[in-house]
Amino acid sequence: MNATPASTLADDPVDLTRTNHLIGMMTDNIRDRLLVGAERLEFDAGHTLFTSGDQIAYTYFPLAPTMVSMLVDLNGDRRVEVATIGKEGAIGGVVSCGDLPAYTRCEVQVAGPALRVPMSLIEELKRESLFVRDLLCRYADALLAQVMQSVACNAFHSIEGRAARWLLTAQDRAGDELALTQETFAALLGVKRSSVNPIARALQEEGLIRYSRGIVTICNRDGLKKRACECYDRVRNHFDAVIGDEQAAWIEACEG
Template sequence: MAILEARNDADIDFGSNRLLDLMPRKARDELRAHGRLVHMEVGDRLFHAGKLVDQSYFPLDSTTVSLMVELDDDERRVEVASIGSEGAIGGIVSCGDLPAFTQAQVQVEGSMVQVPMGVMDRIKDDSPMVRELYCRYADFLLAQVMQSVACNAFHPIEARAARWLMTAQDRAGDRLKLTQDALAGLLGVQRTTINAVARQLQDEGMIEYRRGVIRIVDRDALEKRACGCYASLDRHFDKVIGDRNAAWMEQC
């Protein structure tokens, strides 16, 4: 894992991550005191399957991480969930440094807030609000995994690719640094299949692809091509987490 920048930072931009933005003041003070800002490159791994998870990460801005399940003795991997500035990685469901089931790999480089697991567990113990927030995000993350299973089983690769590109655009903007090999691995298909899909989407004017960079050209057309999984997950996030005006926050 390459860490280009690492420092204790009193000026963490909590507004750059939706979970951090909802944290109460006491939790923010703890994160300022014990968290650090790190910069990750594409391909960096936050943790490996079977290894203890001793850190939590909050992606900021466009940074995106994929949770990958390894198949066939590490020769093949497929993405089961992707996490950007709407969420966090590590310690979402479990308490303490338990082994990871998946591999967490950076897909879009950028900054994250890194927090020791012990600190994050203490914050959750001290704050009913943070515990509720994590429970609700765990619900959303599980929904994403279940939606991914259904999508991979029943939806055509063109619709799945369009959905993935729309989600990536939401997090990283119109210009995505992504090789076709990487996209094939994320979607669990052969590179030749992705070549054909990318060529079709480009011929229809939805994307432009050259030298490892995909640019979204026609969002509306891409949305029509995507499966309904994208909208379903977006609606579910708004229902279970929402923003500072959500009813559940008043109850906490």
């Protein structure tokens, strides 16, 4: 893990405002204040940001193509993913006042950069700005919706539909190419590897994905959407309605 002072990147709008949705929605003044106390970190796949029970001292803002999984660990070395977070959001203490124990384990699935911001600074900005409070509350609403949809998805939808949904979600956050072994994919879905192998093979034979040496390439997004369960559209539509790019009226009201 390598760290760079984020303030040195304040003049690079492509890197910061376009690769993290929340930062991109902030005013110049708020964004500049956030960068003063932030660090830019480079994370490898498999790096754990925090585990269940850890005290949360930082909020992480992933920059493309970084993607993080929120995982619930169970007895017997079992785990299941309940949400994925990438350039659209943030991880850690978004609504709480910080220094509270984490419930899930957050693990980097796709390597890349992120901004790490002390919770003390996040709390300071929330106290001073209605916009920041509302922005993070809206994001928390969207994240909770993703978690709730995952509960329904895991209970009722086929492994194939869930797998296609996951690949689409990952593509939104990390792009067309993903470093993903079938063993890891199965663990994230909470199923046996033997259940994933035929699905991956079928998707590849249909030309929807290409799988080679642990790299998955999305080749046909429209075709993959037809194989995905309804949960992909439900989660994405709710995010757009709550905190999407077309929320200009809400932003202006908060800033006013």
